[in-house]
Amino acid sequence: AKSWVMVKHFDGFPKNSDFKLQVEELPEPKDGEVLLEAVFLSVDPYMRVIQSKNPAFPVGSHVVSDCGWRSHALSDGKGLIPVMPDWPKDVPMSLALGTVGMPGLTALYGIEEVLRLQEGETLLVNAAAGAVGAVVGQIAKIKGCRVVGSAGSDAKVKYLQELGFDRAFNYKTVGSLEEALRSAAPDGYDCFFENVGGHFSSLAIQQMKDFGRVAVCGSISTYNDAKHETGPYPLIKINMKQLKIEGFMQSRWEHEHPEGLRKLMGWLKQGKLKFQEHVTKGFDNMPAAFMGMLQGENLGKAVISSRST
Ligand code: NDP
Numbered sequence: 329a330k331s332w333v334m335v336k337h338f339d340g341f342p343k344n345s346d347f348k349l350q351v352e353e354l355p356e357p358k359d360g361e362v363l364l365e366a367v368f369l370s371v372d373p374y375m376r377v378i379q380s381k382n383p384a385f386p387v388g389s390h391v392v393s394d395c396g397w398r399s400h401a402l403s404d405g406k407g408l409i410p411v412m413p414d415w416p417k418d419v420p421m422s423l424a425l426g427t428v429g430m431p432g433l434t435a436l437y438g439i440e441e442v443l444r445l446q447e448g449e450t451l452l453v454n455a456a457a458g459a460v461g462a463v464v465g466q467i468a469k470i471k472g473c474r475v476v477g478s479a480g481s482d483a484k485v486k487y488l489q490e491l492g493f494d495r496a497f498n499y500k501t502v503g504s505l506e507e508a509l510r511s512a513a514p515d516g517y518d519c520f521f522e523n524v525g526g527h528f529s530s531l532a533i534q535q536m537k538d539f540g541r542v543a544v545c546g547s548i549s550t551y552n553d554a555k556h557e558t559g560p561y562p563l564i565k566i567n568m569k570q571l572k573i574e575g576f577m578q579s580r581w582e583h584e585h586p587e588g589l590r591k592l593m594g595w596l597k598q599g600k601l602k603f604q605e606h607v608t609k610g611f612d613n614m615p616a617a618f619m620g621m622l623q624g625e626n627l628g629k630a631v632i633s634s635r636s637t
Contacts, residue, residue, distance in 0.1 A: 363402055377391065391411060437580070449519055605628050608631070
């Protein structure tokens, strides 16, 4: 079995030397255990059972497991999440890590539980062409809203337009970000689905309508910030506009996952939810895929296919 381990905590942006590939011999599974083999990997690896001494997980079943960046792993079954038993044959299984998996659920809960987005409202989402962001924008369209998205390349902006976003812009080349945010929604934003943080947020907050709502899903621009600076947050604007800002983790609604996944799969099958994946081939390329994702190389969910061909 191969596994990637982090040998050093990241100092700023991750480097190849922060990771090490290890090879180890795994013992035969004991009673109650199963041997897993990675098929697709992400931060939340998707595995299939290749040996089983646990009747709950017969050989060949597919599960989602958070056992790390590993090609194989032994498990006693605790924490393994079976992939929907009636997963449609024409839908790629890798979507269990993306649109019909944790990122899709994150988008759904952020919109329905945190923002409680209403028909006719205007929503802003950043990192909009990524795994979470692309689903956010499409669910907002399903709900009859006006959607503005930002992303880091012209190809991503084109993709957002294809997905039905009303306005999309490249935050890297737009010139004045403030002006881009204003002209995309001159009356302001009712809701802001926040994935990026830092400078972007400070400007976006200033374009919110009074009583606007912000769902803080993540702040990817600050994750590799060695000094952990979060940028200036305009408290006066939050005060004067009487904004409601709520951080959330998708795990809060764990009990609703099966229903949420069925909803996402339903929209997907109806053609209302489209997807793109950025697939890197080969387990050995995991660190490169991870660093590429942080640098915005991915359009849609970044997944690693364990096969190298
Ligand atoms: P994505 O697929 O969106 O990939 C990350 C994207 O972030 C990159 O493609 C890049 O796109 C963008 N990005 C990277 N650095 C910056 C930067 N400095 N400024 C602006 N954009 C940047 O990842 P996910 O969909 O998996 O995650 C999106 C967000 O959701 C993250 O903040 C993540 O932490 C969060 N998250 C939160 C969860 C929760 O439960 N709260 C669960 C899952 C994810 P671009 O080219 O546009 O720059």
